[in-house]
Amino acid sequence: MGFDALIKNRRSVRKFTDKQVDIEIVKELIRQSTFAPSAGNEQPWKFIVVNDKSMIQKISDESKKNILARVEANPDDYAKKYRGMLRKETFNVFYNAPCLVMILGEAGLKNLLVDCALAASYFMMAAAARGLGTCWVNLGTQIHDPAMKKALGIPDDCDIVAPIILGYPEKIPPVPGRKEPDMLKIIQ
Amino acid sequence: MGFDALIKNRRSVRKFTDKQVDIEIVKELIRQSTFAPSAGNEQPWKFIVVNDKSMIQKISDESKKNILARVEANPDDYAKKYRGMLRKETFNVFYNAPCLVMILGEAGLKNLLVDCALAASYFMMAAAARGLGTCWVNLGTQIHDPAMKKALGIPDDCDIVAPIILGYPEKIPPVPGRKEPDMLKIIQ
Numbered sequence: 001m002g003f004d005a006l007i008k009n010r011r012s013v014r015k016f017t018d019k020q021v022d023i024e025i026v027k028e029l030i031r032q033s034t035f036a037p038s039a040g041n042e043q044p045w046k047f048i049v050v051n052d053k054s055m056i057q058k059i060s061d062e063s064k065k066n067i068l069a070r071v072e073a074n075p076d077d078y079a080k081k082y083r084g085m086l087r088k089e090t091f092n093v094f095y096n097a098p099c100l101v102m103i104l105g106e107a108g109l110k111n112l113l114v115d116c117a118l119a120a121s122y123f124m125m126a127a128a129a130r131g132l133g134t135c136w137v138n139l140g141t142q143i144h145d146p147a148m149k150k151a152l153g154i155p156d157d158c159d160i161v162a163p164i165i166l167g168y169p170e171k172i173p174p175v176p177g178r179k180e181p182d183m184l185k186i187i188q
Numbered sequence: 189m190g191f192d193a194l195i196k197n198r199r200s201v202r203k204f205t206d207k208q209v210d211i212e213i214v215k216e217l218i219r220q221s222t223f224a225p226s227a228g229n230e231q232p233w234k235f236i237v238v239n240d241k242s243m244i245q246k247i248s249d250e251s252k253k254n255i256l257a258r259v260e261a262n263p264d265d266y267a268k269k270y271r272g273m274l275r276k277e278t279f280n281v282f283y284n285a286p287c288l289v290m291i292l293g294e295a296g297l298k299n300l301l302v303d304c305a306l307a308a309s310y311f312m313m314a315a316a317a318r319g320l321g322t323c324w325v326n327l328g329t330q331i332h333d334p335a336m337k338k339a340l341g342i343p344d345d346c347d348i349v350a351p352i353i354l355g356y357p358e359k360i361p362p363v364p365g366r367k368e369p370d371m372l373k374i375i376q
Contacts, residue, residue: 003317007223034366035195043367051376114305121309129191153373178222179231185341188211188239
């Protein structure tokens, strides 16, 4: 698949078949994602793989609870638009995906967000190149319960940057329109 | 080129031939970079293209001046390790690349850094897929001079996230070793 086809196949996927993802494939995608560049070649990314639907369900419940509490405390919170959805008991923030990969790193590192986003981008394209679907689920970053953090191996000094769901897509959604690039200036 | 070959060809390039990059190719790379995902599909990225070495030299001079001033004012600044290099008059922070593309957006947008980093990742891979070389040059974000900002079309409310140099590589550097992925936990 050429690059132009690849970027059109890398779609945010929210409907997956029941097929599990082989753990060796997940590890290979993670290995490929570490070929991303990073500031000063520091490679600050760390990874957690949850290849188990019941654990993913628990993380979804924890995330929903924490985001709803935040929205109730601050009605101007950016997540307030998700309130109705988050209140539905059947709503799983990870769309019942069979696998969840979290990219995280030491909180406070100057380039952590950018470096983890670059690795995430590689991960999502590597998955698309193999016919797998992904979606970066920002709602999945809010894990506060100490017992759950321990079960997941999240160190106290780390922030989750990119929770990415992974699975075999029921179908590849069509490419939604892209705005024309906003070119502020061309100097030549 | 398959994805595994592509990510090994996407190297940070700091030595370029004199060949100019056709502006239509630059526009096509930018178009491809807008296929990156973004939070809420907001596509907050904007672009500036400087396909002119003399202007790039001026931006380098402005960046060096501002970073040096910051380091002198705060000896603990993270950029202090670059002080010796920045003081050299012949040092161009953009490595004399023939083209510079800046990805920027409205300061304060919650996901600006991540969204622009995703677009930057697409841009760098799209360039590699065509045999072009890139390098994300963080030192190039410090443009303060109002006249220069105006000349470059940088709006007052925008932050430069990703200054990326672009050109034909003198050679593709070898892939430096990658750390083994830091897998904190695998749950299955």
